[in-house]
Each structure stands twice: as C-alpha cells, then as structure tokens.
Amino acid sequence: MRTARFGSMVTMILVASLIIFAAQSLASGHMEEHDAKGGLFVNLTTDDTWSAAKAILFAHQKALKNGYKPVAVWLNVRGIYLADKKRASHVHGLMKEKGESIQDMLTAFIKDGGQVIACQACSKAAGLKKDDFIDGVTMGNEDLVLGILFDPKVKTLSW
Template sequence: MQGNAAMTRVAMLIFGIALGFAATNIPVHRMFEAVAQTPSAKPALFVNMTTGDTWRGWMGLHFAHNTMKQGHQVTIFLNLDGVKLATKAGEQEKRPSMQRVPRDIVADFIKDGGKVLICGPCLSEFGLRMEDLVAGVELGKPGYTQSFIFAENAKTLTW
C-alpha cells in the first residue's frame, strides 16, 4: 500500500513538472488574452480628423463613435478644414449611405461620453467661433490635446 502512495506522489510530481514545461511553451500573448479583453485594458483611440468633406468626415466620425460604443475611450481632434464638421449651421451634404450628417454624430458622440477637441487657429482660418459649434466641443490647447495623444495605451488614427 505504501508503495502505491509513493508512486502516486511521484506521478503527480512528474505531471506537475510536465504541466509547468507545457505552460512555458504557451506564447506570452496567449497568456494575457483574457486580461486584454477587459474593458479597462482596451486601448484608447485618438482620431485626428483633418477633412471637412461631409462624406469622409461622416465615415471617420461614425467609425470613432462605433469604436467608443465598443468600450474604448475615444477622443476626436478636429483640425484643418475638419473643424467644419462640428458647425451648428451651414450645409452638410447627406448622401444615401449616411444616416445623419456629421454635426449630428458629433453631438451624439459627446452626449454618449466622447470628447471632441478642436483646433483654435483652424477655427479662425474659417472665420468660426466656439459659439458656432455643436455644444460640448472643447478648444484644444497645447499640453491638453497631447494628454490624449500620449495617454498610456492610446492609439492614434488620422482620417
């Protein structure tokens, strides 16, 4: 009987050692997949919107809003002629593939918790003021804008 108990312990020890070696052969990225799937571990996204074209802008804004709905923190930076996407007035062409115009996406994005920053010099270039924009758009400032670009685990996308 004692021989069987000793054999069982030895077998368990060998099994444990074999399991340990097997675990070390698992690719590192596989060991952390479960952690990467938690909402807090999802990378943030900084979307640099440079186009004022209604359809291209709609595509980028729509992409950013859907990314946020998937649990990512998303910040949109409207610069160059992209500042036109957030204006309250003025024509924004609505194509058949678009459910809504860009200003409506900007408003919903902000309402849903997203952050929209805008380039001050770009506003001036087009004769716009903060009062001309959808409510909730924030003026980007040196240091403040970069805090979103260089946030830990953040990715940047230019549209």
C-alpha cells in the same frame, strides 16, 4: 520509508500549488490585458462630409460602442468647419437613410461619451470661436491633445 514518501508528497503538493498559482496569475494577467482595450484618436482634417461621416461612424460605432476608451475626434485644418452650428452639412451616402447631418452624428457621438476636440489654432484661423460650435465640442489645447495622442494605449487614425 515513510519519511521518504512524506517528503515526496510534500514536494508534489508544493509543485502542484506553484503550477496552480502560476496558471491563475497568467489567466488574470491575460484578462486584464484583454479588458484594457485602449482608445482611439481620430485626426479629421477635411470638411468633406463623405470622408467625415466615415471617420465619425468608425469612431462612434466601431470603437466607442465596442468599449474602446477614450475615443476622440480631433477636428483640425478644414475639419473644424464640421462642428460649426451655422454651417449646414450635406446629407448623402450612409447618412441619407437616417437623414442625419454631420452635426447630428457628432452630437450622438458626444452623447455616448466620445470627445470632439476643435483645434484652437485652426478655429482662430477660420474665425470660429467656441460659441460657434455645436454643444459638447471641446476647444483643444496642448495638454488635452498631446495627453490623448501620446497615450500608449491609444491608436491614431487620420482622415
């Protein structure tokens, strides 16, 4: 009788231990999944400052400042003109209250850890070189762009 009780007790302890271990493993996996938010790749093809301001604001305030990483804004086609330091940007809409230009928004985004990447081919077509861009803009290359774009943890948005 004692042997049967002892065996049942050992079985119950083993089952309880397995349940606790499984629960901890599931909770740990869920926490790691929740902590790994991934990143955002914004494909910005326009030099329209209203659209660009929305894209940069979303990338900076909604993604980067909420812990998503990496967050990159890829300036291509006409979007590369936004980072040209010789080109003043129109200040209107959501930028008007703060008096911020597009270049100010990009600079703040970079300062907080965001990446601004200028399409190399588009820059060349527009006659722009790295020195023409505001500080902190990275000249894009295939490895850099594809590395972020095809990262399974990174989502893509286009403006």
